[in-house]
Amino acid sequence: MTSADNLQAFKRAGRIVVVGASLAGLRAAEALRGEGFTGSLTMIGDELGEPYDRPPLSKQVLTGWVPADNTKLPRRRDVDAEWLLGVPASGLDLANNHVRLADGREVPFDRVLISTGVRARPWFVESEAALDGVFVVRTREHAEALQRALAAGPSRVLVIGAGFTGSEIASVCRERDIPVTVAELAPAPLVGALGAMIGDVAADVQRAHGVDLRCGVKVTQLEGDAQGRLRRAHFDDGTTVDADVAVVALGGIRNTDWLRDSGLAAGVWGIACDTGCRALDLNGLVTDDVFVAGDVARCPNPIYEYRLISLEHWANAVEQAEVAAHNMVSGQADRWPHLTLPLFWSIQFGINIKSVGVPTFADEVVVTQGSVPDHRFVAAYGYRGRVTAAVSFNNAKWLDHYRRLIETAAPFPPPCPTPDQPADTKPVPVDFPGPALLAQGATVVVTGHDPSERRVTAAYQHR
Amino acid sequence: MTTTQTPDTLRRILDYSSRADPYPLYAELRETPVARQEDGSFVISTYREISDILHNPHLSSDTRNLSCPTEGMQAEGTPAFINLDPPEHDRLRRLAMRHFGPPHTPGLVTGMEGALTTAVGHLIDDFAGKERIDVVDDFAYPFPVAVICHLLGVPREDEPRFHRWVDDLINSIDYNPKTDPKEKLDKGVQARKDLRQYLGGLLERRHGHPGDDLLSRLANDDGPDGRMTDEEIVATANLLLIAGHETTVNLITNGMLTLLRHPHVLQRLCEEPDLVVPLVEELLRYEPPVHIIPWRAAYSDITVAGTTIPKGAQIMLMLASGSRDPNRFHDPDRFDPDRRDNQHLGFGSGIHLCFGGPLARREAQIALGQLVRHLDRPRLVADPPPYRRSPVLRGPIHLYVEQGAA
Ligand SMILES: Cc1cc2nc3c(=O)[nH]c(=O)nc-3n(C[C@H](O)[C@H](O)[C@H](O)COP(=O)(O)OP(=O)(O)OC[C@H]3O[C@@H](n4cnc5c(N)ncnc54)[C@H](O)[C@@H]3O)c2cc1C
Numbered sequence: 062m063t064s065a066d067n068l069q070a071f072k073r074a075g076r077i078v079v080v081g082a083s084l085a086g087l088r089a090a091e092a093l094r095g096e097g098f099t100g101s102l103t104m105i106g107d108e109l110g111e112p113y114d115r116p117p118l119s120k121q122v123l124t125g126w127v128p129a130d131n132t133k134l135p136r137r138r139d140v141d142a143e144w145l146l147g148v149p150a151s152g153l154d155l156a157n158n159h160v161r162l163a164d165g166r167e168v169p170f171d172r173v174l175i176s177t178g179v180r181a182r183p184w185f186v187e188s189e190a191a192l193d194g195v196f197v198v199r200t201r202e203h204a205e206a207l208q209r210a211l212a213a214g215p216s217r218v219l220v221i222g223a224g225f226t227g228s229e230i231a232s233v234c235r236e237r238d239i240p241v242t243v244a245e246l247a248p249a250p251l252v253g254a255l256g257a258m259i260g261d262v263a264a265d266v267q268r269a270h271g272v273d274l275r276c277g278v279k280v281t282q283l284e285g286d287a288q289g290r291l292r293r294a295h296f297d298d299g300t301t302v303d304a305d306v307a308v309v310a311l312g313g314i315r316n317t318d319w320l321r322d323s324g325l326a327a328g329v330w331g332i333a334c335d336t337g338c339r340a341l342d343l344n345g346l347v348t349d350d351v352f353v354a355g356d357v358a359r360c361p362n363p364i365y366e367y368r369l370i371s372l373e374h375w376a377n378a379v380e381q382a383e384v385a386a387h388n389m390v391s392g393q394a395d396r397w398p399h400l401t402l403p404l405f406w407s408i409q410f411g412i413n414i415k416s417v418g419v420p421t422f423a424d425e426v427v428v429t430q431g432s433v434p435d436h437r438f439v440a441a442y443g444y445r446g447r448v449t450a451a452v453s454f455n456n457a458k459w460l461d462h463y464r465r466l467i468e469t470a471a472p473f474p475p476p477c478p479t480p481d482q483p484a485d486t487k488p489v490p491v492d493f494p495g496p497a498l499l500a501q502g503a504t505v506v507v508t509g510h511d512p513s514e515r516r517v518t519a520a521y522q523h524r
Numbered sequence: 525m526t527t528t529q530t531p532d533t534l535r536r537i538l539d540y541s542s543r544a545d546p547y548p549l550y551a552e553l554r555e556t557p558v559a560r561q562e563d564g565s566f567v568i569s570t571y572r573e574i575s576d577i578l579h580n581p582h583l584s585s586d587t588r589n590l591s592c593p594t595e596g597m598q599a600e601g602t603p604a605f606i607n608l609d610p611p612e613h614d615r616l617r618r619l620a621m622r623h624f625g626p627p628h629t630p631g632l633v634t635g636m637e638g639a640l641t642t643a644v645g646h647l648i649d650d651f652a653g654k655e656r657i658d659v660v661d662d663f664a665y666p667f668p669v670a671v672i673c674h675l676l677g678v679p680r681e682d683e684p685r686f687h688r689w690v691d692d693l694i695n696s697i698d699y700n701p702k703t704d705p706k707e708k709l710d711k712g713v714q715a716r717k718d719l720r721q722y723l724g725g726l727l728e729r730r731h732g733h734p735g736d737d738l739l740s741r742l743a744n745d746d747g748p749d750g751r752m753t754d755e756e757i758v759a760t761a762n763l764l765l766i767a768g769h770e771t772t773v774n775l776i777t778n779g780m781l782t783l784l785r786h787p788h789v790l791q792r793l794c795e796e797p798d799l800v801v802p803l804v805e806e807l808l809r810y811e812p813p814v815h816i817i818p819w820r821a822a823y824s825d826i827t828v829a830g831t832t833i834p835k836g837a838q839i840m841l842m843l844a845s846g847s848r849d850p851n852r853f854h855d856p857d858r859f860d861p862d863r864r865d866n867q868h869l870g871f872g873s874g875i876h877l878c879f880g881g882p883l884a885r886r887e888a889q890i891a892l893g894q895l896v897r898h899l900d901r902p903r904l905v906a907d908p909p910p911y912r913r914s915p916v917l918r919g920p921i922h923l924y925v926e927q928g929a930a
């Protein structure tokens with residue numbers, strides 16, 4: 062589809078299929094109609110029911126403030142689509158341009174958008190994960206079940222993993238006056254995302270709110286009673302905790318398994334794409350008719366040395382969806398690059414945490430405004446002398462300034478004083494858990510010698 | 525980018541003769557986004573640069589950080605939070621906001637819907653059969669005043685005294701020692717004192733006798749940030765009173781004027797009442813009540829669009845110019861209530877973003893919606909109408925409209 066004539070015909074009567082009918086999928090569908098696409102639109106999703114919003118699932122839904130089924134995403138416009146819900150896609154055939162469904166149906170397309178997101182990483186021992194009282198939180202049903210368990214007044218909740226979701230859940234428990242233990246392998250909460258200094262602040266906050274925070278430990282076993290109910294957790298330091306609810310918050314697994322034989326650059330890291338959201342194939346070549354958006358996408362960002370970055374951020378899903386939709390119905394010359402800086406927020410223990418940029422792309426961090434002891438401050442992250450990210454605790458209104466600093470590669474540390482000057486303005490090392498924690502095994506093998514022959518094949522490992 | 529000096533353009537904007545249409549002069553100003561004035565102050569007139577400044581933590585709203593503050597700028601006593609920086613600003617704003625909107629008082633504006641409609645209804649009832657009305661004196665002024673007095677808990681019968689104080693005070697805000705009689709300043713200073721004293725008296729009676737009004741709530745608050753001191757409450761009440769008085773009146777009046785200049789939009793509004801929501805947004809961009817933020821101080825040396833502004837320099841933000849910047853808004857001089865991309869600067873931005881925005885919007889929506897429905901073929905008597913003096917809070921002083929058979 063390269064000539065303008067074809068493009069017009071495609072916009073009028075082409076076939077677009079969206080796989081993954083959640084935030085990114087819905088927003089893309091709306092944007093496609095907004096761009097004037099009048100062809101057929103098919104939404105494939107394995108969840109039943111209308112698309113809903115996930116951020117409230119670890120917040121207002123768990124406090125009982127918002128019922129789980131009140132989280133439907135607001136509709137911006139009528140998408141006039143055919144919805145194929147409740148059956149997962151099981152394959153993508155790029156030779157014949159159709160999506161295979163698990164029930165054997167084949168859905169043909171001219172262009173396809175992949176927005177299958179991530180799923181919760183389950184507890185690694187299946188029988189223990191199946192114990193009554195062990196939860197994950199990714200879907201509405203998960204949140205609903207956990208909220209019921211919390212409402213029943215458990216004697217103690219164990220949260221495994223102190224990333225954003227785990228910390229938010231611990232916060233809800235304290236709000237509901239439920240005793241909670243948080244177990245984290247890293248030295249502090251949020252360390253993986255925000256580094257050691259902010260991690261220490263987060264640890265203080267949790268302890269001040271009465272969380273039994275245990276860092277540097279690993280949960281080794283979840284023990285059930287004769288009725289198959291969770292009763293105790295064992296740690297690698299030999300200690301135990303009695304709990305009747307455990308929430309496994311160990312991050313997500315990208316939903317790319319169904320693309321295994323598709324020939325796309327898809328794997329545990331997500332699906333690689335260009336800034337225009339066009340998927341790359343295994344060889345790293347850009348495809349024409351396959352687009353990616355949302356949590357499942359892995360997109361280069363020129364500000365960060367063109368590195369491929371995967372984000373699990375609401376705003377990123379929305380923006381990529383809009384860029385992908387635009388590019389799906391535009392000619393080469395009118396394509397948009399997805400260049401907005403990552404933006405993330407979380408609310409926990411009464412604190413509004415917000416970040417801009419990529420905090421993990423940094424070697425130093427410095428508090429630039431406010432007061433750390435009061436839990437209201439902004440910290441800037443720097444990499445080799447330029448600003449690459451910023452995080453605010455209860456001070457979000459300033460982040461726009463830092464966005465500009467990042468976009469203009471402003472020097473780090475930012476020099477001049479502000480009226481709300483913190484006590485200590487010396488940068489400290491950012492201190493992320495070592496790369497050893499993040500390393501993955503090899504995922505591809507390259508074959509061939511001549512440039513016309515060289516090819517990549519995927520090397521799948523058993524995990 | 526080099527700074528050329530455009531003292532002349534700014535002088536012409538401030539001059540009363542440009543009040544009716546300062547927009548061509550704003551376009552001239554925008555040729556130099558950051559313009560140093562002869563007195564060492566800086567005028568910022570483009571959208572991006574204004575927006576940068578409003579989000580820049582190296583700026584101060586506290587006039588005590590100016591190296592040479594203008595006379596009349598310095599209010600005696602505790603400044604209200606509009607003139608304070610973090611952390612004080614944040615604490616006081618939080619304390620006030622608790623009683624003014626979400627999350628602690630989420631229903632405030634929606635809860636006032638009935639009262640607002642009734643207040644508008646009373647004023648409009650008087651128009652029936654009247655051939656000529658003054659949209660300002662008969663409508664746009666009394667309405668928001670009644671609302672803010674009601675919110676604060678100021679008794680109705682005290683309102684006339686209020687008007688006088690607020691008038692004198694506003695008049696002194698843009699006091700220019702070179703051209704204005706000293707009396708103007710003195711009157712403002714006196715009004716400020718009187719107002720504070722009056723509010724202090726009201727407040728005293730609220731201690732231990734909480735009613736449902738804002739003063740009572742502030743006086744008896746027990747939130748996580750503690751309580752404001754009496755002095756802080758008076759300063760805050762004073763701020764809300766002035767901010768609630770002198771801005772919404774311009775929004776409603778500018779709105780009516782703009783509608784009368786765009787009869788097809790007026791017609792549409794009669795037929796599609798929901799149009800009023802985007803229409804008020806467009807008004808805030810196209811004919812905003814607040815044209816200038818006259819004071820920000822550079823807290824340290826900062827660089828804006830390649831120009832260095834030294835510590836202590838005064839910075840003027842030309843909000844109304846920014847909202848008409850063609851580099852930000854498509855066809856900016858066109859009044860287009862269907863405009864979708866409309867992040868105007870009408871309420872400022874950043875930490876000092878207008879606190880009364882939701883209330884002001886709703887007031888203007890109800891007022892304009894009702895007005896167009898009840899006036900019978902309204903016509904402008906004079907175009908342009910006479911304007912108030914202030915180039916900062918800009919709007920007509922009277923807006924005469926005739927209705928009925930011509
Ligand atoms: C508890 C929780 C709290 C969060 N809080 C925040 C927050 O505070 N701030 C923030 O910025 N972000 C937050 N997020 C992240 C945010 O919700 C995600 O970034 C967003 O949901 C991504 O949208 P998506 O459409 O890309 O993916 P998803 O929402 O994961 O949607 C993918 C959809 O595809 C479906 N699917 C998967 N595989 C298949 C298949 N083979 N066939 C058909 N359908 C398939 C899935 O079932 C799902 O419906 C939170 C997420 C969770 C779970």
Ligand code: HEM
Pocket residue numbers: 585605606607617672763764767768769771772775812813814817869870871872873875876877878879880881883884885
């Ligand atoms: C259309 C009407 C209004 C307009 C155009 C307007 C405009 C503005 C602007 C531009 C600012 C920013 C000032 C700065 O950054 O220095 C501001 C601040 C403020 N406004 Fe309004 N305003 C309006 C109505 C109101 C009303 C009705 C109230 C109160 C009931 C109000 C209360 C405030 C307060 C308290 C501030 C200071 C906020 C702070 O410093 O944090 N305003 N307003």
